[in-house]
Amino acid sequence: MTLTFAEIQTRAEAEWTAHRNSENPHILIGTATCGLAAGALDVLEAIKEQLTKSTIEVAITEVGCIGTCYAEPIINIIKPGRPHIYYGSLTPETAAQIIEDYLVNDNPRPDLAMGTDGEDEIENIPRFFELPMLKPQVRVALRNCGLIDPENINHYIANGGYSGLNKTLTMTPEAVIAEIKKSGLRGRGGAGFPTGLKWEFCQQAPGETKYVICNADEGDPGAFMDRSLLESDPNAVLEGILIGAYAIGATEGYIYIRAEYPLAIKRLKTTLQQMADYGLIGDKILGSDFSFHIKIKQGAGAFVCGEETALMRSIEGKRGMPSSRPPFPAQSGLWGKPTNINNVETWSNVSAIMQRSGDWYASYGSEKSKGTKTFALAGKINRTGLIEVPMGTPLSEIIFDIGGGIIGDKEFKAVQTGGPSGGCLPASLLHLPVDYQSLTEAGSIMGSGGMVVADEETCMVDLARFFLSFVQDESCGKCVPCRVGTRQMLNMLEHITRGEGQPGDIERLEKLAHLIKATSLCGLGQTAPNPVLTTIRYFRDEYEAHINEKRCPALSCSTLISYYILPDKCQGCGICLRNCPVDAIIGDKRMVHIIDQEKCIKCGTCLDVCPERFSAVKKVSGEEIEVPSEPIPVTPLKKAEAADKTPV
Amino acid sequence: MSSKLSAVLEPYREQKGALIPVLQETQEKFGYLPEAAISEIAKFLGLSQSMVYGVASFYAQFRFEPQGKHLIKVCQGTACHVRGAARILDEVEKQLGIKPRETTRDMECSLETIACFGSCALAPVMVVDEKVYGRTTPARVREILAKHNEPRGA
Numbered sequence: 001m002t003l004t005f006a007e008i009q010t011r012a013e014a015e016w017t018a019h020r021n022s023e024n025p026h027i028l029i030g031t032a033t034c035g036l037a038a039g040a041l042d043v044l045e046a047i048k049e050q051l052t053k054s055t056i057e058v059a060i061t062e063v064g065c066i067g068t069c070y071a072e073p074i075i076n077i078i079k080p081g082r083p084h085i086y087y088g089s090l091t092p093e094t095a096a097q098i099i100e101d102y103l104v105n106d107n108p109r110p111d112l113a114m115g116t117d118g119e120d121e122i123e124n125i126p127r128f129f130e131l132p133m134l135k136p137q138v139r140v141a142l143r144n145c146g147l148i149d150p151e152n153i154n155h156y157i158a159n160g161g162y163s164g165l166n167k168t169l170t171m172t173p174e175a176v177i178a179e180i181k182k183s184g185l186r187g188r189g190g191a192g193f194p195t196g197l198k199w200e201f202c203q204q205a206p207g208e209t210k211y212v213i214c215n216a217d218e219g220d221p222g223a224f225m226d227r228s229l230l231e232s233d234p235n236a237v238l239e240g241i242l243i244g245a246y247a248i249g250a251t252e253g254y255i256y257i258r259a260e261y262p263l264a265i266k267r268l269k270t271t272l273q274q275m276a277d278y279g280l281i282g283d284k285i286l287g288s289d290f291s292f293h294i295k296i297k298q299g300a301g302a303f304v305c306g307e308e309t310a311l312m313r314s315i316e317g318k319r320g321m322p323s324s325r326p327p328f329p330a331q332s333g334l335w336g337k338p339t340n341i342n343n344v345e346t347w348s349n350v351s352a353i354m355q356r357s358g359d360w361y362a363s364y365g366s367e368k369s370k371g372t373k374t375f376a377l378a379g380k381i382n383r384t385g386l387i388e389v390p391m392g393t394p395l396s397e398i399i400f401d402i403g404g405g406i407i408g409d410k411e412f413k414a415v416q417t418g419g420p421s422g423g424c425l426p427a428s429l430l431h432l433p434v435d436y437q438s439l440t441e442a443g444s445i446m447g448s449g450g451m452v453v454a455d456e457e458t459c460m461v462d463l464a465r466f467f468l469s470f471v472q473d474e475s476c477g478k479c480v481p482c483r484v485g486t487r488q489m490l491n492m493l494e495h496i497t498r499g500e501g502q503p504g505d506i507e508r509l510e511k512l513a514h515l516i517k518a519t520s521l522c523g524l525g526q527t528a529p530n531p532v533l534t535t536i537r538y539f540r541d542e543y544e545a546h547i548n549e550k551r552c553p554a555l556s557c558s559t560l561i562s563y564y565i566l567p568d569k570c571q572g573c574g575i576c577l578r579n580c581p582v583d584a585i586i587g588d589k590r591m592v593h594i595i596d597q598e599k600c601i602k603c604g605t606c607l608d609v610c611p612e613r614f615s616a617v618k619k620v621s622g623e624e625i626e627v628p629s630e631p632i633p634v635t636p637l638k639k640a641e642a643a644d645k646t647p648v
Numbered sequence: 649m650s651s652k653l654s655a656v657l658e659p660y661r662e663q664k665g666a667l668i669p670v671l672q673e674t675q676e677k678f679g680y681l682p683e684a685a686i687s688e689i690a691k692f693l694g695l696s697q698s699m700v701y702g703v704a705s706f707y708a709q710f711r712f713e714p715q716g717k718h719l720i721k722v723c724q725g726t727a728c729h730v731r732g733a734a735r736i737l738d739e740v741e742k743q744l745g746i747k748p749r750e751t752t753r754d755m756e757c758s759l760e761t762i763a764c765f766g767s768c769a770l771a772p773v774m775v776v777d778e779k780v781y782g783r784t785t786p787a788r789v790r791e792i793l794a795k796h797n798e799p800r801g802a
Contacts, residue, residue, distance in 0.1 A: 037780040037781065069770065220764070221725035221763050222726030222768050224764075224769070260762065260764075298669070300668055300710065303763065379768075379771075452768070458730050476706075603735070605786075
């Protein structure tokens with residue numbers, strides 16, 4: 001029953017080779033959560049349906065996320081003798097068409113393809129990994145994501161998987177820690193503490209029983225690196241955990257994961273079963289003296305549980321409230337025993353480092369921040385998705401080269417990094433290299449890797465209010481500065497965004513922010529004011545406009561904006577009147593329509609539905625537009641414009 | 649209640665750190681945490697009722713009221729926020745006539761907001777039961793809700 005690692009590898013490679021070099025075509029489809037949200041299952045159904053109409057035998061494998069989430073649903077078609085072709089932004093119709101055209105009639109449809117991967121090229125299709133979004137990337141933590149079947153351990157093993165663990169088992173724990181130290185790896189969960197050093201503290205702590213924990217409680221809104229990694233390559237994380245447990249001397253561990261990630265939980269459970277079948281987890285792993293058991297604990301929805309001490313209380317079955325340090329978890333953690341916690345991405349890097357070497361990892365990145373970092377690109381950016389770049393890559397490269405710039409060619413305003421603990425950085429700081437030091441100096445933090453891009457339509461005061469409302473909601477209530485202080489800051493921000501701000505509010509916010517930072521118990525409170533402080537620092541004019549002129553420059557704060565129908569543009573088509581949810585619009589056929597400002601709830605429906613060729617609805621803040629008091633006949637469109645006018 | 653609950657409790661006998669998984673499984677079974685279950689869980693685990701309630705009320709996942717047949721969750725994460733989550737929530741509230749953490753009178757739909765669903769690349773996102781919908785708009789919200797209401801209308 002017990003196989004040696006070499007035997008396991010042989011078996012895995014045979015399966016992988018058969019999978020890649022089959023004589024039949026093969027379709028890989030991304031069914032991580034983003035793929036599913038974009039409709040991957042409907043596409044999959046359409047493909048299966050289309051295949052029943054032909055006699056070709058095709059294997060279909062569900063894979064994780066390749067990172068180009070903006071183009072989901074994505075499939076990769078592997079046809080013998082051809083490079084792999086990625087097709088994106090599929091609908092059930094286009095997917096069925098591709099099956100017909102490419103698999104049946106051998107027309108690769110360059111017009112629908114995203115890129116190819118493999119030695120040969122196909123005319124008019126770029127190479128997938130040379131696309132602007134992918135070329136600058138270095139995928140270490142995400143090395144297998146989207147390429148292998150996450151629910152097949154053989155795929156992972158055939159791609160170097162568990163060779164790091166196998167090597168680790170021949171080394172002393174001290175040598176493993178030295179290797180991790182050499183890599184320069186720092187915790188990827190946010191704080192950036194050197195991983196090797198953290199392990200050493202725990203390894204040296206006295207005590208027989210020690211615990212290792214994987215923090216998968218990815219709570220930062222706007223971050224999805226850990227979800228995607230666990231859904232796409234759970235083995236990479238588990239191999240890292242095993243290596244850490246061996247180095248520290250732990251025989252038991254936990255994965256603490258958000259209940260909001262059901263697919264990741266399912267894939268972890270499948271993987272643990274497959275690991276057990278190969279003797280990669282449990283007693284005497286791979287025939288060595290090292291034994292390790294792991295349990296999955298589902299979080300119950302508390303952001304503060306991402307904090308180490310709160311997380312451990314939650315595993316113990318208590319309220320997830322942080323405690324002051326010392327003692328540090330390395331001395332007294334879970335059930336009072338020495339405990340080491342790292343997050344999902346850190347663990348995936350650990351397995352990569354032990355598969356290759358510490359020096360190899362340290363060859364990427366900048367002087368003080370080694371290696372690579374994943375980022376979740378989201379917000380008003382063209383190419384949203386999951387990326388991994390060497391530390392020190394400039395923000396501008398991430399946002400414009402990889403992310404493709406701002407949607408609709410609007411103006412870039414800010415990038416928010418680090419979630420509720422981070423800050424908003426303006427265009428003038430886009431040259432900053434992304435590493436722990438420069439982001440901290442700019443008032444933000446690296447955080448776990450959420451990067452949300454805001455454009456000219458995003459109000460920075462409202463964004464600060466959004467984060468404060470989040471932390472206020474999630475404050476555990478244990479310490480006064482966080483519980484009461486964030487409530488007071490939120491109140492002030494709510495007043496400002498409603499146009500009820502007072503002169504002096506900015507200074508009061510700053511004073512309170514510094515107080516909360518200095519006196520809160522845990523990281524949640526100590527960093528909660530960051531979004532406010534950075535928006536004041538870089539976008540003070542927006543605060544002043546709200547307070548002094550009762551105006552929202554981004555035209556976003558609903559109390560401060562108004563909608564008007566421009567009398568010289570309205571053609572009296574009546575579409576806004578019919579769609580207004582509160583009957584706030586009066587008018588008649590061929591008569592200029594008028595919005596009753598008293599009744600208007602500022603939902604913006606009229607602006608959405610007004611035909612583009614009229615563009616008669618205008619959103620303003622801090623100004624009034626003169627309109628007639630009663631509907632008057634419309635000013636007809638000029639002849640040239642009227643020519644292409646179609647009835648509404 | 650007793651026999652249904654003991655099936656949940658039994659595997660956790662003598663296990664440390666059992667409270668939260670027990671609460672999660674109880675809620676899965678009943679759809680919420682009934683008062684009687686709280687006292688039975690406390691007795692089984694040798695904890696005070698206030699301790700059990702204290703833990704349950706700390707975590708956002710736990711409910712103390714029955715939930716509707718369908719659960720609609722609207723994401724309020726950062727990416728969804730900057731891409732118009734507020735309008736999505738408004739539309740859902742308008743269509744269902746309820747606010748977050750409420751249930752329609754016919755017990756068909758409950759509405760919740762979530763801090764972040766982790767599908768930020770496809771913001772704004774909403775989830776109906778287990779199905780995730782990305783790139784939503786107020787108009788799509790109406791379609792989605794209508795689709796889920798179909799069997800009821802038939």
